[in-house]
Amino acid sequence: MIDDEAVDRGRAVVLDQFRWIDGAADTWTMLGSGAGLAAIVGALAASAGAASPDVVVGIESRGFVLAPAVALALGVGFAPVRKDGAVFPGLLVARRTEVDYRGNRRTLSARRDLFAPGQRVVLVDDWIETGSQASAVARLVEECGAEVVLVVVVVDETDPATRAGLPPITSLVRAAEL
Numbered sequence: 001m002i003d004d005e006a007v008d009r010g011r012a013v014v015l016d017q018f019r020w021i022d023g024a025a026d027t028w029t030m031l032g033s034g035a036g037l038a039a040i041v042g043a044l045a046a047s048a049g050a051a052s053p054d055v056v057v058g059i060e061s062r063g064f065v066l067a068p069a070v071a072l073a074l075g076v077g078f079a080p081v082r083k084d085g086a087v088f089p090g091l092l093v094a095r096r097t098e099v100d101y102r103g104n105r106r107t108l109s110a111r112r113d114l115f116a117p118g119q120r121v122v123l124v125d126d127w128i129e130t131g132s133q134a135s136a137v138a139r140l141v142e143e144c145g146a147e148v149v150l151v152v153v154v155v156d157e158t159d160p161a162t163r164a165g166l167p168p169i170t171s172l173v174r175a176a177e178l
Helices: 005-017 036-047 063-072 133-142 159-165
Strands: 019-021 024-026 055-059 077-083 092-096 107-111 121-129 147-156 169-175
Touching: 005 169, 024 077, 036 121, 036 147, 036 169, 055 063, 055 133, 063 077, 063 107, 092 133, 107 133, 121 133, 121 169, 133 147
Parallel strands: 055 077, 055 121, 121 147, 147 169
Antiparallel strands: 019 024, 077 107, 092 107
């Protein structure tokens, strides 16, 4: 069950503190205060907890800020996903993304031993638009025998066609609200 009050608090912080800076989305400022960070992490955790995850995964870089905090709030583990050949010891599984919102393709990798067959995985990130990274993460997690059961983000900018090819997505706000 989702704690609607926690989600409402996080949503209010996003709507109040989100800014565009020189045409770029600023998702960092709203994390700058303890109260704002707590409200956003609490809202993401409330949304993610409804999926009963065994592990929370986050993509470098903003996912490295949000996902571990959500995992901690839920009492589950965190698994990082690194981009483009970052130093990452251990046996890896990797996937190439489709073109992202900047027109780039990235290689995402995760340690195979951080996922177990049958695990329920929630992907936490700040923003989703093309879904290219979420799709690549879902494929690499699946290769390890686990399943991404939910994508939880601060801002959702996907279109219906993109959403259809991804795990379910829950967000605090839609991009059109910003």
